[in-house]
Amino acid sequence: MPEKPYDLAVSFAGEQRDYVSVTVEECKALGLKVFYDRDKNNEWWGTSFIREQRNVYSSQAQFFVPFISAEYLNKPIPMDEFSAAMMTAVKQGDGYILPVLMDNARVPADLLHPHIHYLRASDYTPRQLAHEFAAKVGKSRGAGTPPAEIGSVVEHALMLRLPRVAHSDWSKYEELDRIFDYLAEQFTAGVPQLRPKGLVCTTKRQGDRFTVRVERAGETVFALDVSKGGGGLGDDQLTWSVGQRSHSLGGINGWARPEWDRQRDAAVVKVNDLSAYVQRDLNLGSGLTAREFFMYMWDKMIDQIERTSR
Structure with a gap:
């Protein structure tokens, strides 16, 4: 060697x-x-x-x-x-x-x-x-x-079979906080890469809510609002509104709930997405890791930007 x-x-x-x-x-x-x-x-x-x-x-x-x-x-x-x-x-x-x-x-x-x-x-x-x-x-x-x-x-x-159960100290609320923080931080770190493409991106975080806005020549071409809880779905879920313009974000069109995946022996988020965007080749029903969830939401943003550029 x-x-x-x-x-x-x-x-x-x-x-x-x-x-x-x-x-x-x-x-x-x-x-x-x-x-x-x-x-x-x-x-x-x-x-x-x-x-x-x-x-x-x-x-x-x-x-x-x-x-x-x-x-x-x-x-x-x-x-x-x-x-x-x-x-x-x-x-x-x-x-x-x-x-x-x-x-x-x-x-x-x-x-x-x-x-x-x-x-x-x-x-x-x-x-x-x-x-x-x-x-x-x-x-x-x-x-x-x-x-x-x-x-x-x-x-x-793995020669000896071990139980696939949630860790005794696992908390869905702690996991919700972790997913929310990760999503906000990854978007904030990633959007500056769009500026060379002529896109101005801003992210804001206020308490249990963060937003992403993407503009081209002063016109909003993508808007995302993510919150902990909201929409009457309970405080153990992330909810979001996604659209092309900020004034169109009147309602919730997606939500995700942390769960323990016994097959993966890891925490995931179960995603329900009602927004009218092309869905990537991900099995949303099986749950997504934090990174997979971020990449899924990032791809939705890129899809929307590309559609408005045609």
Whole structure:
């Protein structure tokens, strides 16, 4: 197996840079080759850093180290990095991803298998954590083999049947808050990408409601209002009104309710969508993860914008 350029490739949200940067320096002091974004500032100057990072996380490191926090889970760039690494993990093995939890954030089961072991940053100083990484890399080098195949790891983990039931501390209201926050944050992070297309986008969040407006030359071409509760459907659901113009949003034409999916062994939202938009190839009846739900709503927006541009 050819030697890779990096022993470790770290991924993190900016809020955790102080801890991560010290850890990286401690790792380098132990002789580890570590990919750290700021080391590439000059080399990648003028290039697509996202494309370059995807290449690193998918093929150039022995281990991928995500420092997972609430900010990490809610930002598009760290999640893009994680997705690139997951493609390698599926082919190479569970051992490729060495997760470190930075806070008490709950990692969704659809993001990281619940049987994957992780370390908590609160239990280690950067120097201590660096020694843990050095030990892991040393074992891998000594064995001369890549991490275990993912199929065998999962097979052994699931050899004993476990009940597919909601966790005892799972709350539909907490999940509703998480889905609402995720949807608002992803739209806010994503809509600036439409400006080069001549579209001006604004998002506003006020309490239990957030809105998205897309304009072209001062005319509203897409409007979305999302609320917790409303429409007489109960306070355990998200409701939304979607249309072309803001003054047309008089009623609710969609709602979603958090549930525990026993087949996925994870939380999902059951979506009921009455708006007259082309539905994507998603099985809404089986429930959507938070990311799938956001992508579904984002595609509805893009469909509407494209229709008004014909």
